[in-house]
Amino acid sequence: MSATFTLYTDGGSRGNPGPAAGAYVITDAAGADIDAKGIYIGEATNNVAEYVGITEGIRSALAHGAGSIDIISDSELIVRQIKGEYRVKSDLLRPHYEECMELLTKFARWTIRHVPREKNKRADQLANKAMDARVDVHRQAAPLNKRSRNPLRLAVLISGGGRTMLNLLDEIKAGRLDAEIRLVICSRSQIAGYEKALAAGMNVKVIRKIDHPEVDDFSDAIAQELDAAGVDLIVQAGWLCLWHIPDRYMWKVMNIHPALLPSFGGKGMWGHHVHEAVLAAGCKISGCTVHFCTNEYDKGPIIVQRPCPVLSRDDADSLAARVFEQECIAYPEAVRLFQQGRIRVIDNLALID
Numbered sequence: 401m402s403a404t405f406t407l408y409t410d411g412g413s414r415g416n417p418g419p420a421a422g423a424y425v426i427t428d429a430a431g432a433d434i435d436a437k438g439i440y441i442g443e444a445t446n447n448v449a450e451y452v453g454i455t456e457g458i459r460s461a462l463a464h465g466a467g468s469i470d471i472i473s474d475s476e477l478i479v480r481q482i483k484g485e486y487r488v489k490s491d492l493l494r495p496h497y498e499e500c501m502e503l504l505t506k507f508a509r510w511t512i513r514h515v516p517r518e519k520n521k522r523a524d525q526l527a528n529k530a531m532d533a534r535v536d537v538h539r540q541a542a543p544l545n546k547r548s549r550n551p552l553r554l555a556v557l558i559s560g561g562g563r564t565m566l567n568l569l570d571e572i573k574a575g576r577l578d579a580e581i582r583l584v585i586c587s588r589s590q591i592a593g594y595e596k597a598l599a600a601g602m603n604v605k606v607i608r609k610i611d612h613p614e615v616d617d618f619s620d621a622i623a624q625e626l627d628a629a630g631v632d633l634i635v636q637a638g639w640l641c642l643w644h645i646p647d648r649y650m651w652k653v654m655n656i657h658p659a660l661l662p663s664f665g666g667k668g669m670w671g672h673h674v675h676e677a678v679l680a681a682g683c684k685i686s687g688c689t690v691h692f693c694t695n696e697y698d699k700g701p702i703i704v705q706r707p708c709p710v711l712s713r714d715d716a717d718s719l720a721a722r723v724f725e726q727e728c729i730a731y732p733e734a735v736r737l738f739q740q741g742r743i744r745v746i747d748n749l750a751l752i753d
Contacts, residue, residue: 403428403429403464403465403466403467403468404428404429404466404467404468404469404470404509405426405427405428405429405434405461405464405466405468405469405470406426406427406428406469406470406471406472407424407425407426407454407457407458407461407469407470407471407472408424408425408426408427408457408472408473408520408522408523409422409423409424409450409453409454409457409471409472409473409523410422410423410424410450410453410473410474410475410517410520410523410524410526410527411423411446411447411448411449411450411451411452411453411475411527412446412449412524412527412528412531413444413445413446413448413449414531415443416445416446417443417444417445417448417709417711418443419440419442419443419531419534420440420441420442420443420444420445420446420448420449420531421438421439421440421441421449421452421526421527421528421530421531422438422439422441422449422450422451422452422453422454422456422527423436423437423438423439423453423523423524423525423526423527423530424436424437424453424454424456424457424460424523424526425457425522425523425526426457426460426461426464434460434461434464435460435461435464436522436526436538437456437460437526437536437537437538438526438527438528438529438530438531438536438537438538439452439453439456439530439536440530440531440533440534440535440536440537440729441706441708441726441729442708442722442725442726442729443708443709443722443725444708444709445492445709446475447475447477447478447490447492447493448492448493448496448709449527450473450475450478451478451493451496451497451499451500452496453473453523453527454471454473454478454482454500455496455499455500455503457471458471458500458503458504459503462503462506462507466507467507467508467509468507468508468509468510469507469509469510469511470510470511470512470513471510471511471512471513472512472513472515472519472520473512473513473514473515473520474514474515474516474517474519474520474524475514476514479512479513479514481493481497482497482500482501482504482512483512491684492684492685492709495684495685495707535576535729536729536733551578551579551580552577552578552579552580552632552633552735552738552739553579553580553582553629553630553631553632553633554568554579554580554581554582554583554631554632554633554634554635554735555581555582555583555584555585555625555626555629555631555633555634555635556568556581556583556584556585556597556634556635556637557584557585557587557622557634557635557636557637557639558584558585558586558587558591558593558594558597558637558638558639559586559587559588559591559593559638559639559640559641560591560592560593560638560640561591561592561593561596561638562591562592562593562594562596562597562637562638563638563724564635564637564638564656564727564728564731565581565584565593565596565597565637566596566600567727567728567731567732568581568635568637568731568732568735569581569600571732576732577732577735577736578739579735579739581602582603582629582630582631583602583603583604583605583625583626583629583631584597584602584603584604584605585604585605585606585607585622585625586604586605586606586607587606587607587608587609587639587640587641588606588608589606589608593638594606603629605625607621607622607625609641615642615643615644616644618641618643619643619644619645619646622643623646623649626649632652633652633653633654633735633738633739634649634652634653634654635653635654635655635656635731635735636653636654636655636656636693637656637731639655640670642697644695645693645694645695650694651692651701651743651745653692653693654690654691654692654693654703654731654734654735654738655690655691655692655693655698655700656688656689656690656727656730656731657669657674657688657689657690657691657698658670658671658674658675658686658688658720658723658724658727659674659675659677659678659686659687659688659689659723660685660686660687660688660689660705660707661689661691661698661702661705662698664677664678664681665697665698665699666697666698667697669697669698671720672716672717672720675716675719675720675723676716678710678719679710679714679715679716679719683710684709684710685707685708685709685710686707686708686709686710686719686722686723687705687706687707687708687723687726688705688706688723688724688726688727688730689702689704689705689730690702690703690704690705690730690731690733690734691703691750692745692750700748701745701748701749701750702750703734703737703738703743703750703752704730704731704733704734704737705730706726706727706729706730707726708722708723708725708726709722737752741753
């Protein structure tokens, strides 16, 4: 018989929109905890955060084998929308609502009801902890500063300021990512990221395209350094140079793209070019995508995506800042999934176990 779980959900924003987080707590029929998590989502509204808490909680319940679910929320509006008693008028909320309703079709039975906030304290606390820390807060996460004997060995490829590289380094130092950066490859020495990597004491190599005009020679030079460092995973972090990935590194190279692929990808779509295209298209939602790299631009299997709203007052800079908040969450999440051996690639799809 399939399990019946209770899902307590909450979400909040400090500014509406402002720094926001959703949260969920899942218990079984006996009241024992199954899972609990606060999900930091960057700048968003209260209602978006509420939906994130619900949809992520539903995903977790399904992953833990729930056949039926009873959802409890202290947002009367969201409860009425999901029950069909109140029409979703907001273009910003509609995609979240539709995603939620699609997930609910996977259950044999589901219910949702409203409770006062004082009867939903644990989910409320998790949402606030995630907002305070500005990272996801997971009950099952490893203790901070715990290190294994065999941390994941990373190489980071950069062509710019190195913000993503430093974010990964911060996650490692905080104990949220059991890894070490064995190698940093820069496509130029006259970039801020080169100086930052040196200042952090990392092993830095400069491999310039101008010194290797043929793409195969350029690729071989990169692969030789990767082999010498003995890395497990290569993460492209603002890397702008085409190189051919050897077969031995297939599904071991990740990239992060500042939009929700497959939209706004391909050759020439990087940095502000992407955000300007999103704004020109009138999109209401943008975000980021972590994907495995192939030898085609932005065509590899998608591992993690995180959305964020596009606001009417946005320009490319403000949208880029909001997307980068999600990038700082998405990339470490994808690296953790790889380290845990939870990603399988089948028919160019990355399946998460």
